[in-house]
Amino acid sequence: MNYTLDFTPVIDGLPNLLWACLGTFTLAICGMLLAIVIGIGGVILRQSPFKPLRWLVIGFVELIRNTPFLVQIFFIYFALPLAGIRLDPTPTAIIALGINGGAYAIEIIRGGVQSISKGQMEAGLALGLHKAQVFRLIILKPALRAIYPSLTSQFILLTLTTSIASAISAYELTSVSQRIESDSFRSFEVYFTVTAFYLVISWVMMRIFALFSSRYFSYPIR
Amino acid sequence: MGREEFLFLLAGLKWTVALSVVAFICGSIAGLMVALARTSGIFIVERLTAGYIAVFQGTPLLMQLFVVYYGLALIGIQMDAWAAVSVGLTLHASAFLGEIWRGSIEAVPRGQTEAAKALSLGYVSRMKDVVLPQAIRISLPATIGFLVQLIKGTSLASIVGFTELTRAGNIISNQIFQPLTVFGVVGALYFLMCCPLTIYGAHLERKFLTASR
Numbered sequence: 001m002n003y004t005l006d007f008t009p010v011i012d013g014l015p016n017l018l019w020a021c022l023g024t025f026t027l028a029i030c031g032m033l034l035a036i037v038i039g040i041g042g043v044i045l046r047q048s049p050f051k052p053l054r055w056l057v058i059g060f061v062e063l064i065r066n067t068p069f070l071v072q073i074f075f076i077y078f079a080l081p082l083a084g085i086r087l088d089p090t091p092t093a094i095i096a097l098g099i100n101g102g103a104y105a106i107e108i109i110r111g112g113v114q115s116i117s118k119g120q121m122e123a124g125l126a127l128g129l130h131k132a133q134v135f136r137l138i139i140l141k142p143a144l145r146a147i148y149p150s151l152t153s154q155f156i157l158l159t160l161t162t163s164i165a166s167a168i169s170a171y172e173l174t175s176v177s178q179r180i181e182s183d184s185f186r187s188f189e190v191y192f193t194v195t196a197f198y199l200v201i202s203w204v205m206m207r208i209f210a211l212f213s214s215r216y217f218s219y220p221i222r
Numbered sequence: 223m224g225r226e227e228f229l230f231l232l233a234g235l236k237w238t239v240a241l242s243v244v245a246f247i248c249g250s251i252a253g254l255m256v257a258l259a260r261t262s263g264i265f266i267v268e269r270l271t272a273g274y275i276a277v278f279q280g281t282p283l284l285m286q287l288f289v290v291y292y293g294l295a296l297i298g299i300q301m302d303a304w305a306a307v308s309v310g311l312t313l314h315a316s317a318f319l320g321e322i323w324r325g326s327i328e329a330v331p332r333g334q335t336e337a338a339k340a341l342s343l344g345y346v347s348r349m350k351d352v353v354l355p356q357a358i359r360i361s362l363p364a365t366i367g368f369l370v371q372l373i374k375g376t377s378l379a380s381i382v383g384f385t386e387l388t389r390a391g392n393i394i395s396n397q398i399f400q401p402l403t404v405f406g407v408v409g410a411l412y413f414l415m416c417c418p419l420t421i422y423g424a425h426l427e428r429k430f431l432t433a434s435r
Binding site: 075 | 277289293296380392402406420
């Protein structure tokens, strides 16, 4: 063991790495937003009376949940140009992340919708609340509260998944660190530091989610 | 895509299965240690294992594989990609399974442990004969869910440079220039591996839910 650790390439590349963190955040947040849209749309389609549509959504969810993200992102990366859509790697990665997260979001949101009982809505109307109030206070808020923990932990998973977008060289932390690594050959130092970065990123997101939850969802159930 | 190419993919599939099996078995053994340490009641040991779990849950699997791959070489252990990836996936699995099993050990009613103590069973017998058999039952759906995650996770070995199913797909796709067909087939192969497990896991979950009602 005659190897001395040398973190100089990492320190020199620090500005690049910090900017890349922003890239990771961008991917994660855009991916999440798209995932929520797909999730809500999917749940609405899944409730539709038209059977083939319901089966389509179920098939989509199972297909995404049972194949690796790496294969999905490759497939989308090659499929989009064939469909006549030319995009940079970063938007492509956002689409792939949104589709992947969306499949999980469908399952989570569906659970939340099912958790509201009809009697609560009727009770709200009987107490003389407006329909809008009933929707906001009795349907939306408890449903959000019910799905919040699983949805946010899914989002942290999605944030960690962004590292796989480096496979199509989207702009984010892992691809930038790979560039620094291939310039300096200080593989362990680079990846060790970047792992710590990810740990901080996921910790920060967890804190933000927890803060949000204690701010908006901390009311007694009974 | 011809027969040759498909056989090449199947050869890759073989390595994906091997990687999953090795990581799951070794990860289960290590994960059991983690779960027992996490519920040991010794403060320092519990904190340390909690930190171990948090690190693996808070970082991407890809980074974990990179760090293990280059870290092992750094401390003078020469390994080929296959062994290094196995070690990386095993560590990953040990943390996640450890956390799943910690939850199920804690979900076993307290009275069970107390009854075992009252019968003056030692720690080993208490765990082996009383707590763990019940905990394993509780943990089964989540464990199967993680196994599916692990099988999908082996695809990242391709980025480190190990030729399993996804990398075999990459190679073939570069040869015959039909990426959609190739990755479609690769995806279908993963699906055929994971979907039965997912269905079985959901079935167990439903069964336990109705049983506990």
